[in-house]
Amino acid sequence: MDWKKLSTTKITQVYKSVFLSQCYICNAKTQNTLCKSCHEGFPTNLNHCQRCKRPTHKASVLCGQCQTNRPAYTICIAPYRFEGIIKTLIHSIKFNQGTHYIRPLTYLLSEHLIESYSSESWPEQILYVPSHPSRIKERGFCQTKAMTIQLTKNLTELLGEKCPTLPKNNPLKKVKNTQAQHSLSRKERLKSPQSSYQLDGPIAKHIALFDDVMTTGSTIENCTKLLLKAGAERVDIWVIARTPDKEY
Structure with missing residues (x-):
């Protein structure tokens, strides 16, 4: 024995x-x-744009923004609205060292991903939107990295070999320390520099890009275009929550 x-x-x-x-x-x-x-x-994101998952008052095919400027990514998965208890938990993780909340949030996302990919091919690789090194030093850790590590553990238990691989070193790097997104208005977010990120390392053809929260979608869109330009053929977006517009 x-x-x-x-x-x-x-x-x-x-x-x-x-x-x-x-x-x-x-x-x-x-x-x-x-x-x-x-x-x-938990505030479930039931009514939303079918493309970018922007919360709406009622289910719609495409929001006005997606009809005007179609996002570069293939699908977006965002099971919750960024409000109420979801907002409290994510803020606790990011600003109050509440890392113990990472497990339940990524567990719930894992369940939603399993359902969403029941008839879809799983990505080969999972990357995350990183923080700038100075922000990581200030906060003590990169919350998206910690969340992606736990999410990968959850999916490995559920999927086995089908689980997307998580590179030891995330090839996506933030090279410009822009102002914290939560402190900016929508107009200011959309004007943020588009060259804040760079790629340093190999990437797969089918990528899942993780972020904790998606607000205007400008950061996600910039990173997606960077990945596609570098050789990715498909990018899927995985976020825990999507921020409703103020008029929602």
Whole structure:
């Protein structure tokens, strides 16, 4: 008998039963990372543009912006609206060291991805929109990197070999330290420099590009065009939440 393997297995079982069998928000006993009551309070992005997933008052084929300027990416997956408890949790991760909320948020995204790709081919590679080094130093970590690592772990358990690979070094780099996006108006975001990112490393033909939140979509669009110009044939966007317009 492999006692070392048995010991590791038992320790994992105990860890999961003690720490992973309760809701990350209210601490109630649950089989998942969130209990049913807390999950039902999440602002689901039900009515949205079919292309960019911009929240709308009612389901629409394409929003006006997508009809005028069709996004460069193929599909966008954004299961939640960036408001309410979702906004609180993501802000806690980014600004208050609430990294323990990464697990439940990426778990929920994983479930949504499994459903979305039931009849689609999975990307070969997953990349993330990075922060500038000075911002990472200020914050202490890159939240999109931490989220992508956990998301990849979740998908590996669910998909096995079908899971997109996560490069050891993200080839997408932010080279200009632009002003924090959350502090800018929509007009200012759209005017942000388009050359803030560069590629340094090989990329796959079919890429999933992850970001925590998508607001105007300008950052996502710039990164997508950069990837396509470098040889990618398809880019899918994965975000946890999509910001509603002010008039929503």
